[in-house]
Amino acid sequence: MCPSFIGYLDGLTATGIILSSVIFGLLSFYHARKLEAKLLGVAGMMMILIGLLWLGPFVDFIMISTTGKNIRPLQVYTWLSYMWVAPARFRTSSS
Numbered sequence: 824m825c826p827s828f829i830g831y832l833d834g835l836t837a838t839g840i841i842l843s844s845v846i847f848g849l850l851s852f853y854h855a856r857k858l859e860a861k862l863l864g865v866a867g868m869m870m871i872l873i874g875l876l877w878l879g880p881f882v883d884f885i886m887i888s889t890t891g892k893n894i895r896p897l898q899v900y901t902w903l904s905y906m907w908v909a910p911a912r913f914r915t916s917s918s
Contacts, residue, residue: 826887834884837877844874872907879904 826834851867854860879900886894894900 837880
């Protein structure tokens, strides 16, 4: 079973967000190490953590594309999406 148009739109958007946040976060980490800039390293970590908020829709899109079924149980979708809020919130408040 292939996803609907809205499913493709949601899944491809989540894929783009995750990939771009990880790429730019790692680039920021690299430059932070090179320049010894602590705040730039924190920004890189934040980019990655904020991008991982879309991990639930991304994994669900992959599951539907490969198996034709959604993530079961539904709590896994929630855990994948929202477990990144606390680390992201902690990093912003402590810096």
